[in-house]
Amino acid sequence: MNAGETGPSNADLTAPRFDGLMDVIRLRRSVRSFEPPPEPLPAEVLRGICEAGRWAPSGANTQPWHFVVAAERADVLAVSDVFVRQADRLVEHCRGFPHVHKKHWLHNSLAIVLLFCDPRWVDSYPVSDHEGWADEYDANNEKILLASVGAAAQNMHLAAAAYGLTTAWLSGGGEDSTAAELRELLGVPELLVPIATIPIGWPHRRADSRYRHPLDELIHWGRWDPERTPADDAVQTYVSGVRRQAMYRGSETLED
Secondary structure, eight states: OOTTOOOOOGGGOOHHHHHHHHHHHHHOOBBOOBOOOSSOOOHHHHHHHHHHHHTSOOGGGOOOEEEEEEOSHHHHHHHHHHHHHHHHHHHHHSTTOOOOOOHHHHTTOSEEEEEEEOGGGGGGSOOOOSTTOHHHHHHHHHHHHHHHHHHHHHHHHHHHHHTTOEEOOBOTTOSHHHHHHHHHHHTOOTTOEEEEEEEEEOBSSOOSOOOOOOGGGTOOSSSOOGGGSOOHHHHHHIIIIIHHHHHSOTTTTOBO
16 A cells, blocks of 8 residues: 555445445346247356356355256256156155145246356365364264355356346255256266255246345354244244245245
């Protein structure tokens, strides 16, 4: 810093840029009902969405992701069929869990991006050489890896929203059966694991609003406010009654 210059101040905060970002964040929806695709997406749009994912933060800057883009119609349909079979297993093995089982959802995607994670990067995270501590650090390193891929996925969802498109947040694909089928279909090495799947399309109908917990219920200034600890009965009410509507509200909008 040169003589006479001052450091950063509140005057340097860029509210217009923040407001623009929040406009995109609030625009994002997880939509589970797409219009049939009128035409393919331009390659530069798909590259832009992947570019947003590339700039996500990651543990030790490992960038432990690869993006497999299914954009050709035959590829979209083939990937969609994998998830239909996954939904069949969900109905059988996780009875009572809300699910979507509709061919006009994923099959109407303009493209489907699959985020594959390379677990070898966990060796870049803290590894303990002290007896009794290896398990603790290993478990945390798995969280670092998943959080890194989640950050990339979020960037990509926001990029799609910025283009005016809609997506859905799919964590499905990481189960052993589905992962194996996706790797075989897409020619992905066995060591890579699909962690997130992002279908991209035009929504059947856009929602004007969606529920979010009030911010003042979520912020804890300085230390935890015990009055804001979610009550067990409130959580169970959501799990047993509200969850289905929150995840798949109606057969047309289907967004969260």
